[in-house]
Amino acid sequence: MQFLTNNGDLVLFVLLIILGYVAGSLAEKRHYASIRKREREMMSMPVVTFVDGYPASRVTHSQLVTGSAVISIDYFKRFLAILRNLFGGRVKSYESLIDRARREAILRMKAEAEKKGAALIVNFRLETSAIGRSANRKRQVGSVEALAYGTAVFLEQQ
Amino acid sequence: MKFTPKPVDGDVNLSGKHPLREAVWLVAELLVILALLYFVFGFVAQFVAVRLPVKAEIWIGSKLEAKYQAHTDAFLQDHLDRLVRELPADSPLHEYSFKIFLDDSKKINAFALPGGSIVVFQGLLNTVRSENELDMVLAHELGHFYHRDHLRAMGRNLLLFLVARLLPGDQSPDLVLWLAGKFERRYSQKQELAADSWGLDLLYRRYGHVGGATDFFRRLSQKNKSHLAYFLATHPHPEDRLNSLNRIIEEKHYPVGETVPFSSGQKEKLGSGAAH
Numbered sequence: 001m002q003f004l005t006n007n008g009d010l011v012l013f014v015l016l017i018i019l020g021y022v023a024g025s026l027a028e029k030r031h032y033a034s035i036r037k038r039e040r041e042m043m044s045m046p047v048v049t050f051v052d053g054y055p056a057s058r059v060t061h062s063q064l065v066t067g068s069a070v071i072s073i074d075y076f077k078r079f080l081a082i083l084r085n086l087f088g089g090r091v092k093s094y095e096s097l098i099d100r101a102r103r104e105a106i107l108r109m110k111a112e113a114e115k116k117g118a119a120l121i122v123n124f125r126l127e128t129s130a131i132g133r134s135a136n137r138k139r140q141v142g143s144v145e146a147l148a149y150g151t152a153v154f155l156e157q158q
Numbered sequence: 159m160k161f162t163p164k165p166v167d168g169d170v171n172l173s174g175k176h177p178l179r180e181a182v183w184l185v186a187e188l189l190v191i192l193a194l195l196y197f198v199f200g201f202v203a204q205f206v207a208v209r210l211p212v213k214a215e216i217w218i219g220s221k222l223e224a225k226y227q228a229h230t231d232a233f234l235q236d237h238l239d240r241l242v243r244e245l246p247a248d249s250p251l252h253e254y255s256f257k258i259f260l261d262d263s264k265k266i267n268a269f270a271l272p273g274g275s276i277v278v279f280q281g282l283l284n285t286v287r288s289e290n291e292l293d294m295v296l297a298h299e300l301g302h303f304y305h306r307d308h309l310r311a312m313g314r315n316l317l318l319f320l321v322a323r324l325l326p327g328d329q330s331p332d333l334v335l336w337l338a339g340k341f342e343r344r345y346s347q348k349q350e351l352a353a354d355s356w357g358l359d360l361l362y363r364r365y366g367h368v369g370g371a372t373d374f375f376r377r378l379s380q381k382n383k384s385h386l387a388y389f390l391a392t393h394p395h396p397e398d399r400l401n402s403l404n405r406i407i408e409e410k411h412y413p414v415g416e417t418v419p420f421s422s423g424q425k426e427k428l429g430s431g432a433a434h
Contacts, residue, residue, distance in 0.1 A: 021177075021178070025177075039165065043163040043164070043165060044163050046163070076177070076181070077177075079181070080177060080180060080181055080184065083184035083185065083188060084184065086188065087184065087187065092172075092173040092175060092177065092180060093177055093180070095172050095173060096172050099169060099171045099172055
């Protein structure tokens with residue numbers, strides 16, 4: 001008991017790591033399941049990075065659509081990344097973070113376009129950024145934002 | 159160009175390995191490197207500690223003292239000076255001019271700083287009940303100076319601190335120092351026992367007997383029954399110190415005389431806790 005009280009910092013640190021691992025993996029697993037399911041559902045809407053590629057004569061109008069997602073790092077991922085910083089190499093713990101943010105952002109953008117009745121999205125772009133100054137500050141757990149945007153193209157019905 | 163919808167198969171952007179496996183590997187690598195560094199640094203510190211001239215040590219000490227917020231105490235200084243006068247004429251400790259500082263914190267502790275400064279915490283003063291006991295504590299700290307333990311410890315800690323600072327992340331310094339403490343344990347417990355033994359000899363020179371030498375540790379060991387808390391401590395369990403002191407007293411046939419209680423005026427100076 002005395003050991004626990006004397007090393008409060010360390011105990012807290014270990015608890016946060018465990019919490020980060022358990023909660024983080026659970027959230028990630030569920031998120032990925034949802035991402036895969038929705039990606040399949042919305043597969044039929046093309047999202048392309050080039051500007052043309054649609055029958056221009058049938059276009060009624062076009063409009064900006066955006067989707068963004070913010071995903072937070074958990075303590076365990078952060079701990080892994082800190083260790084990675086020492087040795088170098090791929091920061092694997094952050095890869096899934098960025099991947100989820102990106103795919104989620106695209107899905108949300110597609111969802112918006114679909115709701116509005118667009119047929120496809122052209123000139124699709126993707127940005128990522130660290131959210132808030134806390135991302136680089138001590139004793140803070142940062143998060144990453146992915147922003148997907150593009151031009152939703154609406155076609156007249158045949 | 160025709161658009162053909164296709165599901166995204168697999169996650170090319172993810173490295174598949176299990177994160178726990180990665181964590182275990184990275185931690186293991188880090189530990190091995192740190193352990194190696196620690197022993198190299200310890201060796202260097204040891205090497206320097208026994209060769210560093212007292213003058214250089216006093217210079218280092220003057221730098222540290224400025225950072226340490228504590229006040230001097232005439233009563234304690236007097237006790238310390240009397241102990242130093244009892245040292246043999248050829249003792250290397252005469253090169254120092256020892257100064258004692260009182261820290262108001264309630265911790266039951268005292269430590270030696272490079273250059274001849276001893277810091278005593280109020281909590282310790284509240285625990286001691288006789289002049290002999292206080293002198294035993296001070297003599298123990300002088301023993302650290304004689305063995306130059308404070309320099310050894312400082313050398314290691316300084317280097318460790320540097321490593322800890324270099325690591326990214328805010329928890330890592332704590333983590334490194336905590337781990338280092340585990341390595342340090344055996345090593346420093348041995349130093350503590352050696353300083354106890356040295357202090358005992360000085361106490362004998364001062365009073366002609368060693369009464370009061372063990373009282374302090376006996377009281378502490380009654381207070382802290384658990385040995386578990388001392389498993390990771392830098393100091394041995396008071397009971398172990400008590401036993402080792404008793405063994406030396408027996409071996410050297412030191413007489414155990416009556417202790418000199420503090421006079422009432424001195425008690426007040428030592429703080430209210432000394433009265434009970």
